[in-house]
Amino acid sequence: MSAETGSTDFHASSSKALLDPSLRANFRRAMDGLMAKRAAQFPDPVEWDALRTLAASIRARTLAKLPALLEALEARCTANGIRVHWAETVDDANEIVLGILRARGAARLVKGKSMVSEEMHLNDFLEKNGVESLESDLGEYIIQLDGETPSHIIMPAIHKSRQQIARLFGEKIRGAEYTEDVDALTATARRVLRRKFFEAEAGVSGVNIAVAETGTLVLVENEGNGRMSTHVPPVHIALMGIEKVVEKLEDVAPILTVLTRSATGQPVSTYLNLISGPRGPGEKDGPGEVHLVILDNGRSRIFADQEVAATLRCIRCGACMNYCPVYTRVGGHAYEAVYPGPIGSILTPQTEGLAKRHDLPHASSLCHACVEVCPVKIPITQILVTLRKESAHASPEFLVKGAGGGRDRLEDLAWWGWRMAHVSPLLYKAMSLGLRVFGPLLKGGAGPLKAWTQARTMPRRAPRTLHDLASEKGLPDA
Amino acid sequence: MKPEAVYFFGTCVVDLFFPEAGLAGIELLRREGVRVIFPRGQTCCAQPAFNCGHHAEARAVARVQIALFPRDLPVVVPSGSCAGMMRHHYPELFAGEPDEAAAIAFAGRVVELTQFLVNVLGVRLTDRGGPETVTWHSSCHGLREMGLEAEPKGLLAQLGNVRVAPLTRERECCGFGGTFSVRYPDISSAMVADKVADVVQSGASVVLSADAACLLNIGGALEKTGAAARPMHLAEFLWERTRER
Numbered sequence: 001m002s003a004e005t006g007s008t009d010f011h012a013s014s015s016k017a018l019l020d021p022s023l024r025a026n027f028r029r030a031m032d033g034l035m036a037k038r039a040a041q042f043p044d045p046v047e048w049d050a051l052r053t054l055a056a057s058i059r060a061r062t063l064a065k066l067p068a069l070l071e072a073l074e075a076r077c078t079a080n081g082i083r084v085h086w087a088e089t090v091d092d093a094n095e096i097v098l099g100i101l102r103a104r105g106a107a108r109l110v111k112g113k114s115m116v117s118e119e120m121h122l123n124d125f126l127e128k129n130g131v132e133s134l135e136s137d138l139g140e141y142i143i144q145l146d147g148e149t150p151s152h153i154i155m156p157a158i159h160k161s162r163q164q165i166a167r168l169f170g171e172k173i174r175g176a177e178y179t180e181d182v183d184a185l186t187a188t189a190r191r192v193l194r195r196k197f198f199e200a201e202a203g204v205s206g207v208n209i210a211v212a213e214t215g216t217l218v219l220v221e222n223e224g225n226g227r228m229s230t231h232v233p234p235v236h237i238a239l240m241g242i243e244k245v246v247e248k249l250e251d252v253a254p255i256l257t258v259l260t261r262s263a264t265g266q267p268v269s270t271y272l273n274l275i276s277g278p279r280g281p282g283e284k285d286g287p288g289e290v291h292l293v294i295l296d297n298g299r300s301r302i303f304a305d306q307e308v309a310a311t312l313r314c315i316r317c318g319a320c321m322n323y324c325p326v327y328t329r330v331g332g333h334a335y336e337a338v339y340p341g342p343i344g345s346i347l348t349p350q351t352e353g354l355a356k357r358h359d360l361p362h363a364s365s366l367c368h369a370c371v372e373v374c375p376v377k378i379p380i381t382q383i384l385v386t387l388r389k390e391s392a393h394a395s396p397e398f399l400v401k402g403a404g405g406g407r408d409r410l411e412d413l414a415w416w417g418w419r420m421a422h423v424s425p426l427l428y429k430a431m432s433l434g435l436r437v438f439g440p441l442l443k444g445g446a447g448p449l450k451a452w453t454q455a456r457t458m459p460r461r462a463p464r465t466l467h468d469l470a471s472e473k474g475l476p477d478a
Numbered sequence: 479m480k481p482e483a484v485y486f487f488g489t490c491v492v493d494l495f496f497p498e499a500g501l502a503g504i505e506l507l508r509r510e511g512v513r514v515i516f517p518r519g520q521t522c523c524a525q526p527a528f529n530c531g532h533h534a535e536a537r538a539v540a541r542v543q544i545a546l547f548p549r550d551l552p553v554v555v556p557s558g559s560c561a562g563m564m565r566h567h568y569p570e571l572f573a574g575e576p577d578e579a580a581a582i583a584f585a586g587r588v589v590e591l592t593q594f595l596v597n598v599l600g601v602r603l604t605d606r607g608g609p610e611t612v613t614w615h616s617s618c619h620g621l622r623e624m625g626l627e628a629e630p631k632g633l634l635a636q637l638g639n640v641r642v643a644p645l646t647r648e649r650e651c652c653g654f655g656g657t658f659s660v661r662y663p664d665i666s667s668a669m670v671a672d673k674v675a676d677v678v679q680s681g682a683s684v685v686l687s688a689d690a691a692c693l694l695n696i697g698g699a700l701e702k703t704g705a706a707a708r709p710m711h712l713a714e715f716l717w718e719r720t721r722e723r
Contacts, residue, residue: 010662011662014662014664014665015664015665018664018665018668024668325650325651325653325669326662326665326669329665329668329669330665361531362657362658362661362662363662363665364655364658365618365651365653365654365655365656365658365659365666365669366529366618366619366655366656366658367618367622367650367651367655368618368619368622368623369618369622369649369650369651371622372622382570385528385529385531386531387531388529388530388531389531389532389533390531391531392530392531392532393531411530412532415527415530415532415535416535418526418527418535419527419535419538419539421521422490422521422522422524422539422542423521423538423539423541423542425518425519425521428519428521432493432494435494447660448660451659451660451661451663452659452660452663452698453702454663454667455663455666455667455670455671455698455699455702456670456695456698456699456701456702457698457701457702458698459495459694459698460495461494461495462494462495462496462497462498464497465493465494465497466488466492466493466497466500466501466516467488467493467516467518468497469497469498469500469501470488470500470501470504470516470518471518473501473504475486475504475514475515475516476513476514476515476516477515477516477517477518478515478517
């Protein structure tokens with residue numbers, strides 16, 4: 001975010017990110033690894049198509065019944081002993097979490113990974129209210145130590161090199177020596193976190209899938225920290241967006257298989273937690289209380305807008321960012337948003353509004369790499385184009401927040417000129433001739449030409465156009 | 479079945495910057511005994527305005543093109559991107575408009591050039607050129623909207639004297655993206671710089687693509703950096719190597 005204006009601008013932040021060669025190398029290397037691992041999991045295009053068609057249809061069916069499924073989820077969870085809380089805004093959600101903690105006098109919290117908690121800026125909020133909130137996912141722990149936000153939704157610390165992490169640990173963790181040995185670094189974090197799990201008075205987690213039929217909260221993870229955060233402290237608070245529900249237990253497996261394979265190239269995650277309620281009578285472990293906070297934060301508005309509602313199919317695998325040539329070059333922080341990359345470029349403008357984030361729908365070359373790998377077939381590029389349209393024009397038909405917020409009169413004029421030159425053969429010919437005569441005089445000094453010529457020579461109109469050549473050859477006109 | 483005649487939609491970038499590629503595409507078709515009609519006054523598929531969200535302007539331009547290609551003949555396009563626009567996005571662009579049916583009918587007749595050469599005409603090529611190493615850039619819209627991969631590669635494989643040195647990241651975008659290249663010039667420049675480096679490391683003397691817009695971008699960057707490789711549209715390369723002199 002720009003310090004002077006307080007506004008967000010992907011132009012400035014991405015240009016700045018491009019100047020950092022180590023950042024670019026870190027992302028390139030990491031994304032190459034993730035792409036190779038994912039590709040190895042889907043060797044057969046026919047199987048891939050079948051898997052994603054099934055996953056997409058489950059997500060689409062879920063969204064078609066969303067209000068009813070959420071009510072069913074609430075009823076089923078309540079019957080299971082899970083207390084359900086509804087939050088329209090992130091402020092509401094933060095207050096709910098704080099209220100639960102205050103009622104139990106809890107001042108120490110451990111957290112599993114949760115992107116909804118990032119939307120809420122929960123850690124900052126809790127710190128301000130005197131609650132220690134410690135991230136227990138290794139990547140999240142690293143960036144929390146350094147006062148940063150995630151740069152990737154699955155690999156939050158992917159922008160950091162081993163050396164940077166080694167330095168950070170050496171500086172910030174008492175008793176930690178500088179070492180670049182990954183096992184030693186992991187052991188250091190484990191030593192700190194182990195103690196915290198047992199001291200914590202509450203645990204927070206995200207939710208990958210919530211099953212309406214059974215009131216089950218599904219959580220995938222690889223480090224065991226998710227299980228520790230949800231089972232060891234006496235209170236567990238799960239956070240989810242309204243879109244994470246599915247109808248039946250049998251809907252879970254088809255989603256999980258594309259989720260873990262797309263995200264990290266794993267056929268299954270190391271841990272799979274199915275949480276169906278607090279500790280029952282006679283059970284030896286588990287929290288005494290389980291709370292589920294269901295957050296809207298603009299999702300209902302997306303749900304109501306057929307043009308963009310497919311955005312809510314997302315299962316947060318991160319494959320779109322791994323494959324995005326823009327994300328790979330600028331990294332996640334340049335987006336100045338909770339969700340970076342292609343999914344963020346369609347989600348953030350919808351939740352924050354196009355007046356504020358009309359820069360993001362254009363942050364794509366529309367190469368379709370994200371669409372090709374999305375395991376739930378979100379038409380990301382189509383939604384980007386829709387948002388560009390709704391950003392450039394205000395219309396009562398556009399339901400998106402801040403429609404018309406990116407309108408630029410000069411650009412409107414340019415498109416009017418473009419239209420005139422391309423609807424009239426005569427004007428097109430005049431433009432073509434103009435390019436021939438005046439093109440060589442343009443030195444690429446200003447505006448779009450300057451932008452183009454920073455990396456390329458000026459295009460030169462050919463001496464004779466295809467129209468000229470076709471006439472010379474005597475090709476029929478009709 | 480081979481049609482007696484086809485329409486040729488040259489695209490604006492080919493018309494203005496790569497006319498030889500357009501003519502080569504026409505000659506490849508005519509050599510197979512197909513009459514090629516080139517409606518004068520054709521301009522642009524309207525993709526630039528469509529992709530930028532200026533759909534009224536895009537529709538106005540698309541409408542003029544549709545009217546120029548009235549007969550029930552294939553519309554052959556030497557660009558995966560423009561073909562993808564006309565074939566897949568015209569129906570969406572005209573949804574709910576009075577001429578929606580005409581747009582859908584037109585879209586159904588649009589075929590990309592190499593797909594027409596291979597899948598409809600089944601061309602067999604005889605290589606008459608000397609040994610040459612080339613590389614292939616699979617343009618994003620051709621690849622991901624039109625499924626263009628087997629056809630251009632199959633045509634290249636028919637040339638006995640041509641070696642194809644693959645790019646390390648053949649499927650990665652060159653950074654053009656229409657107005658993206660001038661809206662986000664730093665990102666676009668970084669992308670095309672990587673593409674140029676990839677072309678150079680391949681050792682190829684020519685970088686081929688079935689999309690002139692990518693060639694405008696990659697070629698301009700090759701020239702700016704003084705690299706020896708030159709850009710060429712696949713149609714022009716195929717025609718130049720196989721025509722009888």
